[in-house]
Each structure stands twice: as structure tokens, then as C-alpha cells.
Amino acid sequence: MSPPCERTAAGMTAAQPSVDVFVGGHSRAASEHLAAVVRGAADA
Numbered sequence: 001m002s003p004p005c006e007r008t009a010a011g012m013t014a015a016q017p018s019v020d021v022f023v024g025g026h027s028r029a030a031s032e033h034l035a036a037v038v039r040g041a042a043d044a
Helices: 010-016 029-038
Strands: none
Touching: none
16 A cells, blocks of 8 residues: 555546555666556565
């Protein structure tokens, strides 16, 4: 589960009900984590 964060952009606030997990993409490790989340990996 993602840590809580503050949504300040109106678009993100509107999208929040449709978002299951917030993940970063700022590094290779973060991108690999994103891929695991998209695959539905149990360890993501």
C-alpha cells in the first residue's frame, strides 16, 4: 500500500477514487516496482 500523500492538483483529486496504488518512476528500481504492481505481483 502506498503511503498517504496530499493531492494538490485538481485532476489528481478527481482521479483519486480510481487509483489503487501510487508508485514512482524516478529510478530503475521504482520502474521495476511499477512493473510488478501492474503485473499484480504479490510482493509489490
